[in-house]
Amino acid sequence: MDFLSDFLTRFLDKLQSPTLGFLIGGMVVAAVNSRLQIPDAIYKFIVFMLLIKVGLSGGIAIRNANLAEMLLPALFAAIVGILIVFIARNTLARLPKVKTVDAIATGGLFGAVSGSTLAAGLTMLESEGMQYEAWAAALYPFMDIPALVTAIVLASIYTGKQKSLSQQESLSKQESLSKQESLSKQPVAAGGYPSEQEYPTTRQEYLSQQRGTVDTRVKIWPIVKDSLQGSALSALLLGLALGILTQPESVYESFFNPLFRGLLSILMLVMGMEAWARIGELRKVAQWYAVYAVVAPLLHGLIGFGLGMVAHYTTGFSPGGVVILSVIAASSSDISGPPTLRAGIPKANPSAYIGSSTAVGTPIALAVGIPLFIGLAQTLMGGG
Template identity: 80%
Template sequence: MDFLSDFLTKFGAQLQSPTLAFLIGGIVIAALGSKLEIPDAIYKFIVFMLLIKVGLSGGIAIRNSNITEMLLPALFAVVTGMLIVFIGRYTLAKLPNVKTVDAIATAGLFGAVSGSTLAAALTVLEAQGMEYEPWAGALYPFMDIPALVTAIVVASIYTSKKQDTADEYLSKQEYLSKQSVAAGEYPSKQEYPTSRQEYRSQQRITAGGYPRKQRERVKIWPIVKESLEGSALSALLLGLALGILTQPESVFESFYEPLFRGLLSILMLVMGMEAWTRIGELRKVAQWYAVYAFVAPLLHGFIAFGLGMIAHYATGFSPGGVVILSVIAASSSDISGPPTLRAGIPSANPSAYIGASTAVGTPVAIALGIPLFIGLAQALMGG
């Protein structure tokens, strides 16, 4: 009972944090019909500022720390990102009225990482005085890229198999028509061998079928390249590179650090309003997406929390680091993921995966996931 009461007390305190308050405030004013709007250019600038700050702090920390400390958490981040996609493939995709391709794309988006949710988690951890490895934010790409690549590859394999099943074998009449051969007739001897069997053999046609369609090979590098070129990941990686290769401490401490919390509060307000407007998109698709978007962030976070605890006991990974790993697993990409999936899985319905992520998944990850995993870490590891 002491554990439960302690956890509930800490969980309730997290819900009152400024970061979550701005998110809830955005949802409330949007629900009341407010016309408040934050220009898209300002939104993108805020996201850039937040992520380059996270990248700079991570890069500075990596430069000053032992790189081997990252290996196990980074491996767990990769495994979690890929596992989330397969969980969605074999759970959400099996539910009524859910198309498999849409389910895979949704799982890919939930496996990818939200930079804004990561920034929110870092802010809350700092407000709580909970220590974490400064390089923990650099786990972002280790989960984000494998999740997106896995989703696109799995979707490509599925659609390819489905297309082969539908188109691999024509009826005899269709094949003969396509070959300009009348039913029961075959080309003359000059054009074609002596027997029907030889004709089928030469054309590689099985009895009652027609040539097998060549399956296009899924190319991995373009997917990785597109992810790396995405605005969110580019900003984070730029910050990492500058932090590792240069000495940006002075500009970091005088400019990026003081602005961080204020910019984040504006971002949370925008995301709250966006979450409310996206709820309408969920009405266009199966309600199972809403159920998945509520349950999945917490499930994914618990998986990552368990792996993080293994790293904690094996390598001394901090409780705050375990929280960060859990939160990025609970998050769903809000910037780089949607355009990557739109290009990589064009047959998927954006209303399904974007609506599920923005309307339900992100608020759950921020409002419930962050306080939940902080409370668990404090109760179990004394963070």
């Protein structure tokens, strides 16, 4: 009982944070049909500033870090990203009125990482005084890229198989008609059957001759390249590179760090407004997406938390680092993921995967997931 009461107290305290307050405020503003608008250019600039700051802090830490300590958390991040896609493929895709390609795309978006959710998690960790490895933010691409690649590969394999089956059915009908026509025209050999020399083609030979080979191979590098060129990941990697190769401590402390929380508050306001607007899109698809979007962030985050605990007891990964791994696992990409999936899985319905992510998944990850994982870490590992 002491464990439960301690956890609930910590959890309720996190719900009163200003970060979540701005998110809820944005949803309220949108719900009452306010004309308040934040220009898209300002939104993109804020995301860029936040991720540059996160990248700089990570790069500065990596410069002085033991890279061997990163190996196990990075491996776990990649495993979680891939696993999330397979979970969606084998759960969401089996539910009524859910198309398989839509489910795979949804899994890819939930497996990829939200830079804004990561920024919110880092801010809440700092407000709690929880220590974490600054390089932990660099786990972002280790989860993001494998998730997007896995989703696009699975979707390509599925659509290739469906195309192949469709071609086989079509060719089977053509073959049947062709044989019937040939039987009426071919010369008859002794015994009353068509001459084998005149009609030698078996069904398998005919199909192989007519349909050719369906190419289901998926090129991985273009997918990785698109992910790396995405605005969010590019900003984070740029910050990492500058932090590692230069000495940006002075500009970091005087400019990026002081602005971080204020910019994040505005970003949460925008995300709250966007989340409410996306609820309408969610009504266009099966209600199972809403159920999935409520459960998935918490389930994925707990998987990340469990693997983070393994790294904690194995390599000394900090409680704050465990929370970061959990937060990026619970998040769903809001910037780089959607355009990557639109290009990679064009047959998927964006209303399904973007609507479920932005309208439900992101608010759940922010309002419930981050406080939940911080509370668990503080209760189980005494981190703060």
